[in-house]
Amino acid sequence: MEKHPGSLCRNPHTLSTWKGQELYFLRMQRNREKMEREKVERELNQGKKKLRVCVATCNRADYSKLAPIMFGIKSHPEEFELEVVVLGSHLIDDYGNTFRMIEQDNFDIGSKLHTIVRGEDEAAMVESVGLALVKLPDVLQRLQPDILVVHGDRFDALALATAAALMNIRILHLEGGEVSGTIDDSIRHAISKLAHYHACCTRMAEQHLIAMCEDHSRILLAGCPSYDKLLSSHHREDYMDIIRSWLGDKVQNNDYIVALQHPVTTDIQHSIKIYGLMLDALLSFNKRTLILFPNIDAGSKEMVRVMRKKGIEQHPNFRAVKHIPFEQFIQLVCHAGCMIGNSSCGVREAGAFGTPVINLGTRQTGRETGENVLHVRDADTHNKIYHALELQFGKRYPGSKIYGDGHAVPRILKFLRTIDLDEPLQKTFCFPPVKDSISQDIDHILETQSALSVDLGGTNLRVAIICMKGSIVKKYSEHNPTTFEDRMHLILQMCKTAIQDAVCLNCRILGVGISTGGRVNPQEGVVLHSTKLIQEWSSVNLRTPISDALGLPVWVDNDGNCAALAERKFGHGKGVENFVTVITGTGIGGGIIHHYELIHGSTFCAAELGHVIVSLEGPECSCGSRGCIEAYASGLALQREAKRLNDEDLLKVEGMDVKLSEPITAAHLISAARMGNSKADAVLRKASSALGVGIVNILHIVNPSLVILSGVLASYYKEPVQHIISQRALASAQTIKVVTSDLEEPALLGAASMVLDYATRRTY
Numbered sequence: 001m002e003k004h005p006g007s008l009c010r011n012p013h014t015l016s017t018w019k020g021q022e023l024y025f026l027r028m029q030r031n032r033e034k035m036e037r038e039k040v041e042r043e044l045n046q047g048k049k050k051l052r053v054c055v056a057t058c059n060r061a062d063y064s065k066l067a068p069i070m071f072g073i074k075s076h077p078e079e080f081e082l083e084v085v086v087l088g089s090h091l092i093d094d095y096g097n098t099f100r101m102i103e104q105d106n107f108d109i110g111s112k113l114h115t116i117v118r119g120e121d122e123a124a125m126v127e128s129v130g131l132a133l134v135k136l137p138d139v140l141q142r143l144q145p146d147i148l149v150v151h152g153d154r155f156d157a158l159a160l161a162t163a164a165a166l167m168n169i170r171i172l173h174l175e176g177g178e179v180s181g182t183i184d185d186s187i188r189h190a191i192s193k194l195a196h197y198h199a200c201c202t203r204m205a206e207q208h209l210i211a212m213c214e215d216h217s218r219i220l221l222a223g224c225p226s227y228d229k230l231l232s233s234h235h236r237e238d239y240m241d242i243i244r245s246w247l248g249d250k251v252q253n254n255d256y257i258v259a260l261q262h263p264v265t266t267d268i269q270h271s272i273k274i275y276g277l278m279l280d281a282l283l284s285f286n287k288r289t290l291i292l293f294p295n296i297d298a299g300s301k302e303m304v305r306v307m308r309k310k311g312i313e314q315h316p317n318f319r320a321v322k323h324i325p326f327e328q329f330i331q332l333v334c335h336a337g338c339m340i341g342n343s344s345c346g347v348r349e350a351g352a353f354g355t356p357v358i359n360l361g362t363r364q365t366g367r368e369t370g371e372n373v374l375h376v377r378d379a380d381t382h383n384k385i386y387h388a389l390e391l392q393f394g395k396r397y398p399g400s401k402i403y404g405d406g407h408a409v410p411r412i413l414k415f416l417r418t419i420d421l422d423e424p425l426q427k428t429f430c431f432p433p434v435k436d437s438i439s440q441d442i443d444h445i446l447e448t449q450s451a452l453s454v455d456l457g458g459t460n461l462r463v464a465i466i467c468m469k470g471s472i473v474k475k476y477s478e479h480n481p482t483t484f485e486d487r488m489h490l491i492l493q494m495c496k497t498a499i500q501d502a503v504c505l506n507c508r509i510l511g512v513g514i515s516t517g518g519r520v521n522p523q524e525g526v527v528l529h530s531t532k533l534i535q536e537w538s539s540v541n542l543r544t545p546i547s548d549a550l551g552l553p554v555w556v557d558n559d560g561n562c563a564a565l566a567e568r569k570f571g572h573g574k575g576v577e578n579f580v581t582v583i584t585g586t587g588i589g590g591g592i593i594h595h596y597e598l599i600h601g602s603t604f605c606a607a608e609l610g611h612v613i614v615s616l617e618g619p620e621c622s623c624g625s626r627g628c629i630e631a632y633a634s635g636l637a638l639q640r641e642a643k644r645l646n647d648e649d650l651l652k653v654e655g656m657d658v659k660l661s662e663p664i665t666a667a668h669l670i671s672a673a674r675m676g677n678s679k680a681d682a683v684l685r686k687a688s689s690a691l692g693v694g695i696v697n698i699l700h701i702v703n704p705s706l707v708i709l710s711g712v713l714a715s716y717y718k719e720p721v722q723h724i725i726s727q728r729a730l731a732s733a734q735t736i737k738v739v740t741s742d743l744e745e746p747a748l749l750g751a752a753s754m755v756l757d758y759a760t761r762r763t764y
């Protein structure tokens with residue numbers, strides 16, 4: 001690897017023979033490498049046409065970025081033909097006739113185009129673009145470049161890009177994708193959209209270009225070309241000579257200011273005001289100051305007038321100049337005590353040296369900057385600017401490489417070599433995938449429109465996100481708290497979590513559906529009364545507080561009714577006009593669908609199927625009555641009987657595995673009966689008969705076409721219930737079918753169906 005040229009002379013002891021030897025070897029090695037490289041390239045280029053690259057430069061600022069590339073192209077004459085077009089303020093006396101720099105750098109200028117209409121206001125800028133557009137086609141026609149290299153965001157560059165794009169000439173745009181302030185942003189992005197290839201400086205800029213739908217394969221993250229020279233040669237030994245030649249013999253390193261403020265074309269009056277304030281602050285700060293004339297943008301004439309009015313040109317502390325050669329300017333910035341103004345050099349190049357910078361106003365808003373930059377965005381008082389000078393002057397910051405690592409030119413040349421002229425000129429715009437809008441795509445509606453379901457049971461409090469298709473997208477479960485306050489708090493907390501998750505899961509929550517034990521007034525969203533299974537749960541208004549807290553509509557119904565709604569929307573009840581659902585779980589509940597609608601009754605206790613009474617003197621029920629089917633056939637009732645048998649030592653049969661520690665449940669009773677325990681069997685027969693007779697009563701009242709059994713005991717009860725119906729029902733009710741539910745979560749799904757049916761009915 002090559003050593004950094006500067007590192008050879010850093011230590012004076014290595015300057016003698018060592019240095020001579022090392023330099024000799026280095027030179028030899030370089031020559032060898034160069035010969036090998038040329039050989040390989042000759043072989044590669046045999047029969048390959050040279051790429052005609054046209055570089056167009058408009059002013060000293062863009063030339064400082066373009067020159068390193070021009071040198072790079074020129075040093076590979078076997079691959080590239082270079083054409084140079086000069087236009088814009090390069091050719092204007094007031095701006096230092098900077099085209100001479102190009103001549104001094106030994107480039108042949110193919111065309112000089114006078115394109116600036118004098119006047120320095122907005123209209124003159126537009127006329128200048130027009131003039132360039134009139135003159136450019138001739139030149140481009142004559143030069144016939146394969147590719148035009150355009151830099152940055154100046155109005156001249158917009159004219160260049162427009163002409164080339166319309167003439168089907170490929171464009172490589174440098175420094176696209178960056179964000180500053182002012183009209184520059186619009187021009188820069190417009191040029192990016194006209195350009196076919198991009199060499200950008202920062203990772204952020206690369207991301208912006210991708211976001212602008214530019215083809216990623218045509219974007220090169222190169223770094224800023226001016227950094228190549230900057231990072232390899234800014235340690236010049238003669239820097240004090242350069243500084244003294246511009247600022248006088250008495251000036252010290254790090255003890256002068258470089259000021260460069262341009263007009264902001266979108267707010268000319270304000271930028272002229274800031275200019276005046278900056279000059280006042282510099283006058284009071286009383287340090288040697290090198291001030292550059294503003295660029296040619298609209299407003300620059302007024303700024304020069306302000307400068308003259310304050311006597312800057314005659315002031316002993318100031319040196320006002322129109323142009324400084326870039327290499328010298330770099331030395332001046334590198335060793336300045338501070339740089340002030342709004343030039344891009346301040347936020348970019350100065351960062352590489354760690355020179356303190358004060359950035360005034362909005363011209364560079366949005367630019368990525370190193371820590372060396374102090375922004376004074378509202379530069380509305382001279383005091384503010386003065387304080388900034390006090391803070392920054394004479395400081396030193398670590399150098400930043402945001403804008404480049406010093407290898408931009410080799411990268412750009414490599415990129416140019418890969419350009420395939422047979423590739424179609426038509427740009428492809430890489431749009432990010434866009435989903436159809438919700439109201440037009442039924443699949444999208446089914447997958448995204450969702451409900452938040454809450455199920456309040458005796459043991460658990462559960463929340464779920466359920467989509468229109470009826471699938472449970474996400475489920476949450478907690479122990480149901482025993483007090484009203486804790487329960488309400490937990491419901492809201494779980495709902496809020498679910499709402500947040502829904503965003504990530506691409507679910508649009510339409511509302512909240514609540515299924516709860518107890519009697520419910522669904523019209524008002526109030527739990528009227530609940531059994532002791534859920535404590536502190538009577539006269540509870542659920543709708544208002546939850547709706548207020550979540551900002552969503554809320555529906556409430558009891559768990560039996562919800563199970564019926566779930567069957568109607570997602571289960572066996574789909575399309576069935578009249579059916580009954582009976583849930584056999586810890587308790588027994590149910591719902592009746594009549595003419596496709598739930599029956600609620602006059603005081604909301606219709607379909608309390610668990611409390612259908614089948615015997616006058618039956619066992620006690622949780623409702624306080626006797627002989628309800630819940631008191632015979634519910635999980636709790638069977639557990640009670642199992643415990644009684646177990647206490648009398650009548651439950652266990654041979655081969656049945658019951659551990660002492662294990663709580664006795666209905667499951668033990670069922671397995672004992674299956675293994676031949678006649679007492680257990682008798683209990684279950686009685687339970688089945690009670691349930692069956694209860695259901696026969698229901699059939700005789702509402703005469704449905706279908707009975708759906710759900711809950712943990714459903715599959716056990718199906719056969720006996722069907723049997724009892726066939727024996728005990730009236731002849732015309734005997735053929736009514738009994739099925740078991742396929743739904744895993746009837747209560748949650750039913751709660752969701754209230755939201756999905758009612759909310760969408762309102763939406764559409």
Ligand SMILES: [Zn+2]
Binds near residue numbers: 621623624
């Ligand atoms: Zn009861």
